[in-house]
Amino acid sequence: MKKNVLITGITGFVGSHLADYIFSLNDGNIEIHGTRRWRSPVENIEHIIEKIQLHYCELLDAKSVQDLIASVRPDIIFHLAAQSYVMTSFSAPVNTLETNICGTVNLLEAVRYAKIDPVIHICSSSEVYGQVRENEVPIRESQLFRPASPYAVSKVGEDMLAFQYGLSYGLRIITTRMFTHTGPRRGEVFVTSAFARQIARIEAGIQEPVLKVGNLESVRTFADVRDTVRAYWLLVHKCKPGEVYNIGGSVSMTVGDMLNKLLSMTDKKIAIKVDPALLRPSDVTLQIPDCAKFRQATGWEPEIPFEKTLKDLLDFWRDYYARRKKRA
Numbered sequence: 158m159k160k161n162v163l164i165t166g167i168t169g170f171v172g173s174h175l176a177d178y179i180f181s182l183n184d185g186n187i188e189i190h191g192t193r194r195w196r197s198p199v200e201n202i203e204h205i206i207e208k209i210q211l212h213y214c215e216l217l218d219a220k221s222v223q224d225l226i227a228s229v230r231p232d233i234i235f236h237l238a239a240q241s242y243v244m245t246s247f248s249a250p251v252n253t254l255e256t257n258i259c260g261t262v263n264l265l266e267a268v269r270y271a272k273i274d275p276v277i278h279i280c281s282s283s284e285v286y287g288q289v290r291e292n293e294v295p296i297r298e299s300q301l302f303r304p305a306s307p308y309a310v311s312k313v314g315e316d317m318l319a320f321q322y323g324l325s326y327g328l329r330i331i332t333t334r335m336f337t338h339t340g341p342r343r344g345e346v347f348v349t350s351a352f353a354r355q356i357a358r359i360e361a362g363i364q365e366p367v368l369k370v371g372n373l374e375s376v377r378t379f380a381d382v383r384d385t386v387r388a389y390w391l392l393v394h395k396c397k398p399g400e401v402y403n404i405g406g407s408v409s410m411t412v413g414d415m416l417n418k419l420l421s422m423t424d425k426k427i428a429i430k431v432d433p434a435l436l437r438p439s440d441v442t443l444q445i446p447d448c449a450k451f452r453q454a455t456g457w458e459p460e461i462p463f464e465k466t467l468k469d470l471l472d473f474w475r476d477y478y479a480r481r482k483k484r485a
């Protein structure tokens with residue numbers, strides 16, 4: 158019998174890569190279902206749109222989610238739909254909390270009412286740990302939560318809901334606290350993409366050679382999105398419901414060092430300018446994960462070198478502006 162895999166947020170960055178990864182396994186017994194909101198652009202999944210079952214679904218509408226779950230009856234759920242930009246959560250805290258917390262409740266309730274028993278992957282985030290002290294890195298799953306943004310609080314909520322629905326109703330939920338991940342299709346607001354996009358625009362002659370930045374001192378441990386989705390697939394097959402796992406890359410550096418790597422990939426001379434609008438009321442400046450628990454459970458290791466991740470991201474934006482120019 159075919160296995161139904163449901164990816165909420167399949168039109169997004171990680172969702173689209175996860176669908177690509179599952180297709181690459183060439184398993185004829187898997188049917189991929191995904192959700193989209195009526196306004197969501199579909200360019201990330203245009204290349205696979207004929208091969209997936211796409212469902213209109215509004216996570217904040219309980220009926221919409223119940224109808225979806227009752228009709229798909231998924232065996233595996235990857236809940237990737239979210240308001241995921243930290244900065245936006247400061248200007249739209251209620252929307253962030255609603256989407257990430259109430260949206261997750263609607264999904265978990267819909268599973269209960271459908272009386273099905275799927276494996277459910279809930280995406281918490283490394284942001285739940287907030288600002289850690291130097292003696293607290295690498296960060297383990299037992300680290301205290303000190304959320305530094307409404308987004309982080311929303312992910313604490315999601316994390317706790319995953320625990321509680323497992324405890325109260327026996328749902329088979331596995332939670333990840335993923336650290337920063339990037340690669341082609343990364344949304345333009347996130348730091349790696351924001352920088353790569355500006356370089357591509359400068360190369361295309363549609364932006365002055367001045368690159369706007371926020372806080373360059375933050376340390377991040379970058380993972381490639383393609384390693385990330387491979388980890389998520391292993392997670393639902395090898396990890397234990399009720400447990401929570403850190404997942405992250407192995408390359409840690411400041412955002413400024415990451416920028417220098419990107420700048421070394423272009424011939425253009427580019428000036429750097431701090432834009433105060435990109436500075437957060439409170440920032441998380443030290444994120445280095447301890448992923449031993451996940452590695453032990455799955456044998457997963459990140460494989461893609463960070464230079465390739467950045468080059469692929471930059472080329473993604475170069476292609477984007479080349480195609481735009483052709484259409485004009």
Ligand SMILES: C[C@H]1O[C@H](OP(=O)(O)OP(=O)(O)OC[C@H]2O[C@@H](n3cnc4c(=O)[nH]c(N)nc43)[C@H](O)[C@@H]2O)[C@@H](O)[C@@H](O)C1=O
Nearest residue numbers: 241243282283335336337346347348351370371372375412
């Ligand atoms: C795990 C976690 O990972 C992501 O959250 P994030 O790490 O906050 O991602 P980001 O790319 O917005 O910022 C990274 C750092 O870079 C600094 N920074 C400097 N200059 C710019 C800049 O120009 N733009 C942005 N966005 N950040 C900048 C900024 O202040 C911050 O310190 C999300 O996927 C989130 O959903 C998630 O769960």
